[in-house]
Amino acid sequence: MTKELHSNVCDKTLFSSLYEKYAPGLNDILYYKYGANLNPGDKVQEAFIKMWENCSKVTVQTAKSFLYTVSNNMMLNEIKHQKVVLNYKKVSPKDYTNETxxxxxxxxxxxxxxxxxxxxxxxxxxxxxxxxxxxxxxxxxxxxxxxxxxxxxxxxxxxxxxxxxxxxxxxxxx
Missing domain, CATH: 1.10.10.10 (Winged helix-like DNA-binding domain superfamily/Winged helix DNA-binding domain)
Structure with a gap:
């Protein structure tokens, strides 16, 4: 049985090594899955920010899963937002009034x-x-x-x- 050195990812050097290890692959997966229009690099950065904000709750073993889940959810939220924007653009404003x-x-x-x-x-x-x-x-x-x-x-x-x-x-x- 091996003893873990870190119970969470709040250590700066550990966090930095996790970033170097997972960021390129995560970016590639999001790019492949959703394309470049939704800025997968930004979502990767935001996922790491969210992991840093919750670093006391995230362990080294769950870091990869956390990052992939959060970034995927961010991409899905962005897709939903883009659908709302497109639907809003379809509605044209009134170009007339009922005022005499x-x-x-x-x-x-x-x-x-x-x-x-x-x-x-x-x-x-x-x-x-x-x-x-x-x-x-x-x-x-x-x-x-x-x-x-x-x-x-x-x-x-x-x-x-x-x-x-x-x-x-x-x-x-x-």
Missing amino acids: PEFLMRKEQFMERYEKVLSSLKPEQREAFVLNQIEGKTHQEIADSIGVTRKVVGHRIYAAFDILKEHLEEFRLK
């Missing part, structure tokens, strides 16, 4: 008026409104960033809403 020309014109007019009213707001109101509505920040986050209280931020935002409602009333939905 009148709707598009009213939308454009609304955006012009909205930008005009937004630019007419006081700078502190505009800043608070844009941070809240466009960037999605909370009142407290805005207060912390501009150095005022949360109530002041709330007041500025609601004042901006009031001005926007007043000037954009004809565009309001009924």
Whole structure:
């Protein structure tokens, strides 16, 4: 009965020797089995990285099996991913809309008026409104960033809403 010198592959020199021993053959097998399009060399490298990350669990006797299984699974996952990419490319985006020309014109007019009213707001109101509505920040986050209280931020935002409602009333939905 022989006694093993290493219980796992965490030793750098042992790991290096395993790489030199198994990497070329593993690369050749993956290349032969799947071709060059799926980058078998990259999958070999990733398999060795995964073995290094799990080196305490992998013994010298199971290293070859571990590497071949992991790299083969990576190649299969890549094939599945390529199928998804191909299926996605088959679906063409809509090149039409159900929006009428009148709707598009009213939308454009609304955006012009909205930008005009937004630019007419006081700078502190505009800043608070844009941070809240466009960037999605909370009142407290805005207060912390501009150095005022949360109530002041709330007041500025609601004042901006009031001005926007007043000037954009004809565009309001009924």
